[in-house]
Amino acid sequence: MQTDDMQKDSILSTLGWSEHFSQQLSEDETTEHVGRVSSIHAVLMNVWGKFGKVQMPLPGNWLGGKAEAKPTVGDWLVLDKNKQYPVRMLERKTVFVRRSPQNEKTVQLVAANLDTVFIVSSLNHDFSLSRLERYLALAIQSGAQPVIILTKADEANQSFVGSCVADAKTLYQNVPVLAVDGREERTATLLKDWCGHGHSIALVGSSGVGKSTLINTMMKEEVTLTGAIRDADSKGRHTTSSRTLYLMPCGGTIMDVPGFRELQLPPCEEVVKEVFHDIQELIESCAFVDCQHDQEPDCAVQQAIAAGKLTQRRLDNYHKLLEEQARTGTERTYTKRQERQMAPRPKTGGRPRRRSGGGKKGGKKKKKK
Ligand SMILES: Nc1nc2c(ncn2[C@@H]2O[C@H](COP(=O)(O)OP(=O)(O)OP(=O)(O)O)[C@@H](O)[C@H]2O)c(=O)[nH]1
Ligand SMILES: [Zn+2]
Incomplete structure (x- = not known):
C-alpha cells in the first residue's frame, strides 16, 4: 500500500471507523465515500473522511420525520460518488439523546457513535450528586461508558474535593x-486511557464547568473558545454554541457539547433503575410488593436510610426520575445495542411478598406466613 493510501486509511480508523460500520457497506460502496459528520450548522453538515472535510446540505427529504432518522454529529454517512450529498446513514453503535426541550414527546439527538461520555462538573456550586445521576442515566442510555470528571479541583478545599470524589464514586x-x-x-495524561486510537469521547455538563478548557488541554492547542465565568454564582455564559468533533493528537476524537439549560431524560425507565440498582435491590426485600418506601413497616429502603447506607436525597431523586419517566410514556430504542440493554433483566431471588392492602402510606401489614 502507498504511504498516501495508508494515511488515508488511518484517518478513517482515527475517526472511529470500525468493523461495525464496514460490514454495513454493500459491494458497490467503498470507504472512499464514507465520512463522519464533524459538525452541523442549521442544514449544513461538515463531513470528514479520506477525502478531507467537505460541506454539504442535509437533503430536504431527510429534514422531516423522526429526529432519530436524521444525522447528528458523530454519525457515519455513505456519500455519493462526487461527495456532494449523503446517500444514507450507517447504523449507529451508540447515540446520546435527551428529551427535546420544545416537545416532551420527542427526543433531540446530541451525539452519535461515542465510546465514552465525560460527565463534567466543577468542584464549586455546580457540584450536584442528583445532576450527576441524571447525566449517568443519559450516558448509560447512550450505550457509551460514563466517566465523571470534576474540574476546578485547584480552587477547592482539599477535604471538599475528597468528599465529592468519594460521593460521586458511590x-x-x-x-x-x-x-x-x-x-x-x-x-x-490522566485521561489518556479513554483517548486511544479511534476512540470517541464527548464532554457533557453545565455551561462554564470547563468542557472547552479540557478539550483545549487534550488537543494541546486552543481549538475552542473558553469563557470566564461569573464569580457570584459559578454559572457559565454558554460560550460553546455548537457541537464539533475534533481529532486529538493521541489519535481519537473529542466532541464539545454546549452546556444544557434543560436536561430531561428520554424514555429510559430501565436505565434509571439500573443507575439506582442499590435501591432496586433493597426494594426486593421490602415486606410489601407495592411498598412506597415511605412509612410502611419492614421497608428495606427506609431501614437502609436509618442505617446510613442510603441517603434520602438519592431516594428522592430516584422517585423524581421515575415520575418523569411515567409522565412521558413508553420506552423507545435508538440503536441495536440499546435494544439489547433494554432487555428485561432476570429478577434477583427473594422471598415472596404481599400487597400492602391498597393503602398508599403505611399499608396494613398482613400476617407473615
Ligand atoms: N481554576 C480553574 N479554572 C478552570 C478550570 N477549568 C475551566 N476553568 C475556567 O472556567 C471558565 C469556563 O470554562 P469553559 O471551558 O469555557 O467552560 P465550558 O464548560 O466549555 O462552558 P460552555 O462552553 O459555556 O458550555 C474559564 O474561565 C476557564 O479558564 C479548572 O480546572 N480550574
Ligand atoms: Zn419499601
Missing part, C-alpha cells in the same frame, strides 16, 4: 471519578 458501579485542574497539561 453513584454507579465502578464509574471512574477524577478530580482535575482542566487547564493543566498533566490532565491529558
Whole structure:
C-alpha cells in the first residue's frame, strides 16, 4: 500500500471507523465515500473522511420525520460518488439523546457513535450528586461508558474535593471519578486511557464547568473558545454554541457539547433503575410488593436510610426520575445495542411478598406466613 493510501486509511480508523460500520457497506460502496459528520450548522453538515472535510446540505427529504432518522454529529454517512450529498446513514453503535426541550414527546439527538461520555462538573456550586445521576442515566442510555470528571479541583478545599470524589464514586458501579485542574497539561495524561486510537469521547455538563478548557488541554492547542465565568454564582455564559468533533493528537476524537439549560431524560425507565440498582435491590426485600418506601413497616429502603447506607436525597431523586419517566410514556430504542440493554433483566431471588392492602402510606401489614 502507498504511504498516501495508508494515511488515508488511518484517518478513517482515527475517526472511529470500525468493523461495525464496514460490514454495513454493500459491494458497490467503498470507504472512499464514507465520512463522519464533524459538525452541523442549521442544514449544513461538515463531513470528514479520506477525502478531507467537505460541506454539504442535509437533503430536504431527510429534514422531516423522526429526529432519530436524521444525522447528528458523530454519525457515519455513505456519500455519493462526487461527495456532494449523503446517500444514507450507517447504523449507529451508540447515540446520546435527551428529551427535546420544545416537545416532551420527542427526543433531540446530541451525539452519535461515542465510546465514552465525560460527565463534567466543577468542584464549586455546580457540584450536584442528583445532576450527576441524571447525566449517568443519559450516558448509560447512550450505550457509551460514563466517566465523571470534576474540574476546578485547584480552587477547592482539599477535604471538599475528597468528599465529592468519594460521593460521586458511590453513584454507579465502578464509574471512574477524577478530580482535575482542566487547564493543566498533566490532565491529558490522566485521561489518556479513554483517548486511544479511534476512540470517541464527548464532554457533557453545565455551561462554564470547563468542557472547552479540557478539550483545549487534550488537543494541546486552543481549538475552542473558553469563557470566564461569573464569580457570584459559578454559572457559565454558554460560550460553546455548537457541537464539533475534533481529532486529538493521541489519535481519537473529542466532541464539545454546549452546556444544557434543560436536561430531561428520554424514555429510559430501565436505565434509571439500573443507575439506582442499590435501591432496586433493597426494594426486593421490602415486606410489601407495592411498598412506597415511605412509612410502611419492614421497608428495606427506609431501614437502609436509618442505617446510613442510603441517603434520602438519592431516594428522592430516584422517585423524581421515575415520575418523569411515567409522565412521558413508553420506552423507545435508538440503536441495536440499546435494544439489547433494554432487555428485561432476570429478577434477583427473594422471598415472596404481599400487597400492602391498597393503602398508599403505611399499608396494613398482613400476617407473615
Ligand atoms: N481554576 C480553574 N479554572 C478552570 C478550570 N477549568 C475551566 N476553568 C475556567 O472556567 C471558565 C469556563 O470554562 P469553559 O471551558 O469555557 O467552560 P465550558 O464548560 O466549555 O462552558 P460552555 O462552553 O459555556 O458550555 C474559564 O474561565 C476557564 O479558564 C479548572 O480546572 N480550574
Ligand atoms: Zn419499601
